[in-house]
Amino acid sequence: MADINDNTKSITKPRGRPQAFNQEDALEAALNVFWSRGYEGTSMAELTEALGINKPSIYAAFGNKEELFRQALARYVAGPAAFVTEVKNQVTARQVVESFLLQAADFFSNKNTPSGCMIVQAALTCGRGSTVVQQELMAYRKRYEESFIARFELAKIQGDLPQQVNSQQLAKYVATIHQGMSVQASSGATREELLAIADMALKNWPTN
Template structure:
């Protein structure tokens, strides 16, 4: 097992272990030696299979999107914008308090504080968060065009609001808030949904 044969490991399992490390310790706090040990491979094999630390981090983020954060994609499959956002936020409340994973959200907490040398990881996370807000805005604009939202609704403001709630849930979860408390926050947050009778 330690003989250094290339690819003599399960790639998905190795990514799971790297994900756990980055999620617990953040990008800055996770070193190559930590990653190699957690993934059960030596550093040369890690570089050969996954590239450098930043490339590995990007692969971990993609793995995260397909795994613990797949609820995001599933939420956007809902037939209405309101159902999509409600499922997204309740999904975040569940995911960020899942006892099988570290608390919080990798994309929110993974690289908020980074040294200049790690700016690439911080920027990658910021780009992914911005893409999420853009997707929300597009869904809300579609909802307004289709009559689900009133004509005077503000898709841009709503997208920023719900993105802020979404990220705040992760921060609250990391700080120890319970799943029940976070679901209550979501219920309050949805109270701002514009009604068709608004003027």
């Protein structure tokens, strides 16, 4: 029997005038602006300029400024910042954190992208009208921290992290280094300087 929701024939061309821009490219351009200027520091005027698209087209494609920011943020997490999730596949907790901080040093000082972490910087402070975005970024940071806690608990079970280690504290310590490095990067710290910071923080790894 034929499926009523059969969409296999949707190879047919869409009905009206085709979009004149590549939506992924536009989203990446928006990401770069939000990443370097923050949420409130980015104006719709600057976005139209950077995307090469007029405002009504942006609103038709992405909703509004806040929605565009959310989609840009999702792209940031899945794209340039994906290493933060991937490092958890390292075999030991120590290797996870080493890989995390060293890659962060590279990432934050990459001259082809804005300096520092978008999730840390995009709305640390903001006006009354943007507290929703501010809290969403806080929630992102909290979730990342919790994922490190879970990884450390796993490491304790697997035996590569001492039982007496406080996973919450260790995760908060690692997150703090990461966030501090982000501030340093946006203040002009070089790759070498960031690597030296990461090295120093890693000297501090708990042992039996």
